[in-house]
Amino acid sequence: MSRQLADHLQYFSELGVDGVSRDPKWRTRPNSQATGGGDCPADAGGPHEDAGETLEDIKTEIGPACTRCKLCTLGRSQTVFGVGNPRARLMFVGEAPGEDEDQKGEPFVGRAGQLLTKIIEAIGLTRDRVYIANVIKCRPPGNRNPEPDEVETCEPYLFRQIDVIQPKVIVPLGKFAAQSLLRTVDPITRLRGRQFDYRGAILIPTFHPAYLLRNPSAKREVWDDMKKVRAILQAD
Ligand code: URA
Numbered sequence: 168m169s170r171q172l173a174d175h176l177q178y179f180s181e182l183g184v185d186g187v188s189r190d191p192k193w194r195t196r197p198n199s200q201a202t203g204g205g206d207c208p209a210d211a212g213g214p215h216e217d218a219g220e221t222l223e224d225i226k227t228e229i230g231p232a233c234t235r236c237k238l239c240t241l242g243r244s245q246t247v248f249g250v251g252n253p254r255a256r257l258m259f260v261g262e263a264p265g266e267d268e269d270q271k272g273e274p275f276v277g278r279a280g281q282l283l284t285k286i287i288e289a290i291g292l293t294r295d296r297v298y299i300a301n302v303i304k305c306r307p308p309g310n311r312n313p314e315p316d317e318v319e320t321c322e323p324y325l326f327r328q329i330d331v332i333q334p335k336v337i338v339p340l341g342k343f344a345a346q347s348l349l350r351t352v353d354p355i356t357r358l359r360g361r362q363f364d365y366r367g368a369i370l371i372p373t374f375h376p377a378y379l380l381r382n383p384s385a386k387r388e389v390w391d392d393m394k395k396v397r398a399i400l401q402a403d
Pocket of ligand 1: 279
């Protein structure tokens with residue numbers, strides 16, 4: 168219990184809360200009150216409390232057994248919504264759940280996911296302080312690329328997730344996510360190394376961790392990208 172309390176207090180201190188008061192007037196909080204960023208570069212983002220919609224609303228609307236596209240008939244076991252801090256200032260977007268994710272119902276939990284966790288930790292963060300989602304929420308059979316009708320059906324939910332979270336930085340992982348978000352067919356080699364304005368965030372494409380597993384020498388470019396991400400998050 169005291170461990171839980173200590174973790175809670177640590178979490179709030181990271182959000183910029185430097186004390187608690189027992190004065191009853193502090194128990195209600197006006198909606199317009201700003202939420203301070205404190206010294207934590209990864210969470211305590213913008214005016215999320217005022218947004219009408221929550222991530223839970225979107226998750227409930229999709230449901231675990233969505234039938235809006237053909238992937239529900241092609242062997243997926245459940246939808247994989249997204250995971251992490253709903254107030255994250257850094258959001259990663261992958262392509263689609265793979266087999267491990269389909270089983271667990273959580274994005275990036277397989278080998279590529281373990282590498283993503285290391286990438287996140289390399290800039291001093293943890294998985295639960297960022298947000299991780301995919302362009303589409305269901306596993307395509309045999310891990311094939313998502314098809315245009317599947318993306319068209321599913322991506323509005325990702326856009327709504329982004330609009331609720333209002334991250335400062337979005338990192339699309341790999342060609343598919345970068346091309347889908349930016350609505351381009353430019354290759355990832357042309358997209359990475361650049362920054363884009365995207366739905367109020369700064370979008371910094373980088374290579375997919377699965378690509379890094381096959382091409383470890385590309386880790387250097389990803390590290391360059393992540394240093395840029397860290398600098399942006401630390402800038403305010
Ligand atoms: N690859 C992705 O793009 N997303 C996942 O969730 C896992 C692997």
